[in-house]
Amino acid sequence: MIDLLLRACRLSDREGLADVGIAGGRIVAIGAVEGSAREIVEVSGRLVTPGLVEAHIHPDKALLMDRVAAPVETVADAIRVTGEAKRRFTAEDIRARTRRVLDLAVAAGTTAMRAHVEVDPIVGLAGMEAVLPLRREYAPALDLQVCAFAQEGILQSHGTEALLRQALRMGADLVGGVPYNDTDAVKHIEIVFSLAQEFGVDADFHVDFFDEPDHLHIREIAKQTVRAGWQGRVAVGHLSELAALPPPEQDAVISDIVAAGIGVICLPATDLYLMGRRDQVNVRRGLTPIRRLLAAGVPVALATNNVRNPFTPVGTADLAHMAFVAAVAAHMGTPDQMRELVATLTTHPARIMRLRDYGLAVGCRADLVVWGCEQPEDIVAALPPRVLVVKNGRVTIEHEQRVRERWRQPPGRP
Numbered sequence: 001m002i003d004l005l006l007r008a009c010r011l012s013d014r015e016g017l018a019d020v021g022i023a024g025g026r027i028v029a030i031g032a033v034e035g036s037a038r039e040i041v042e043v044s045g046r047l048v049t050p051g052l053v054e055a056h057i058h059p060d061k062a063l064l065m066d067r068v069a070a071p072v073e074t075v076a077d078a079i080r081v082t083g084e085a086k087r088r089f090t091a092e093d094i095r096a097r098t099r100r101v102l103d104l105a106v107a108a109g110t111t112a113m114r115a116h117v118e119v120d121p122i123v124g125l126a127g128m129e130a131v132l133p134l135r136r137e138y139a140p141a142l143d144l145q146v147c148a149f150a151q152e153g154i155l156q157s158h159g160t161e162a163l164l165r166q167a168l169r170m171g172a173d174l175v176g177g178v179p180y181n182d183t184d185a186v187k188h189i190e191i192v193f194s195l196a197q198e199f200g201v202d203a204d205f206h207v208d209f210f211d212e213p214d215h216l217h218i219r220e221i222a223k224q225t226v227r228a229g230w231q232g233r234v235a236v237g238h239l240s241e242l243a244a245l246p247p248p249e250q251d252a253v254i255s256d257i258v259a260a261g262i263g264v265i266c267l268p269a270t271d272l273y274l275m276g277r278r279d280q281v282n283v284r285r286g287l288t289p290i291r292r293l294l295a296a297g298v299p300v301a302l303a304t305n306n307v308r309n310p311f312t313p314v315g316t317a318d319l320a321h322m323a324f325v326a327a328v329a330a331h332m333g334t335p336d337q338m339r340e341l342v343a344t345l346t347t348h349p350a351r352i353m354r355l356r357d358y359g360l361a362v363g364c365r366a367d368l369v370v371w372g373c374e375q376p377e378d379i380v381a382a383l384p385p386r387v388l389v390v391k392n393g394r395v396t397i398e399h400e401q402r403v404r405e406r407w408r409q410p411p412g413r414p
């Protein structure tokens with residue numbers, strides 16, 4: 001018995017239309033599906049993709065713009081201003097803002113997410129207490145990975161290593177570091193890897209978030225990834241310094257990234273907002289070289305990072321916006337390039353997050369989006385509505401849109 005039948009779907013990898021049959025939370029048939037189903041949805045030729053995958057977001061420090069007014073010019077400013085706001089966070093406050101972000105993401109078609117949640121002597125474990133229970137609460141709509149993240153550093157922020165260990169004992173899914181914000185980057189990276197190995201979890205770094213290639217901690221991360229045998233289990237976010245190297249040197253670093261099986265997460269809204277601040281003319285964009293990384297076979301995800309806080313004052317947690325921005329900021333405007341950008345919201349982040357049975361094929365988990373468009377490139381170009389979202393074979397979101405063009409009516413008519 002089919003639980004849910006999506007009729008006449010347009011799929012990016014085949015000609016014509018196909019039905020998608022779902023049972024037991026999985027895709028069981030693609031093609032002409034006969035017979036009855038508990039629920040039938042007429043998709044009417046709209047595009048269907050796997051669910052969007054948000055590989056990097058900070059819900060615990062999202063939605064702060066009503067309580068921070070200090071001007072921000074640099075990454076260090078954003079960390080300081082947010083750190084001051086963080087002193088007044090409570091678990092209830094963090095949970096309420098996190099719920100608002102998750103609700104926005106779910107409505108936008110996100111079916112899996114990696115959330116960075118800060119763990120340090122300022123906020124203690126309040127973020128963990130607030131967010132960990134949401135994994136279960138949101139499970140019908142979203143797979144939530146929680147990364148215990150040391151935003152304030154580990155060595156320069158005494159007690160953080162013990163707090164990270166405690167967070168992992170509480171059930172954090174992985175551990176996150178930020179070597180540029182510490183007194184000894186190499187030791188910082190070593191501590192993150194030792195925690196990853198101790199708990200058998202993946203590692204995720206905020207790295208090389210500067211205009212000039214003055215740090216390039218990515219090299220150390222690649223080295224330690226191989227040393228730890230953690231290939232395929234490490235992701236890095238930002239990596240904007242890579243774009244400042246001459247192409248042959250970029251290629252050398254990229255081959256280290258490939259050899260270590262590291263995934264790269266570009267955070268275009270934050271990177272465009274905070275990079276290039278000292279440039280008086282020809283203000284640089286500060287994005288990692290997405291096209292070069294993709295051409296080398298690196299899994300590259302686009303992700304939201306921040307929603308309305310000192311790091312990024314705008315945002316709706318709709319991943320399609322990141323592809324829209326990247327198409328212009330990273331010069332990816334052909335239909336093929338825009339299809340690649342759709343992969344940076346779907347298959348690439350799924351690989352980075354090691355989601356099992358992800359995709360649009362028989363046997364995969366039925367996490368799907370029905371879009372208000374026909375072609376994948378339209379997702380990037382036109383930000384179409386998510387007409388329907390399916391998670392684990394159940395419809396989670398229905399989107400209705402109604403615009404009345406009253407200007408077309410003769411005057412005087414209601």
Ligand SMILES: [Zn+2]
Binds near residue numbers: 058305
């Ligand atoms: Zn981040």
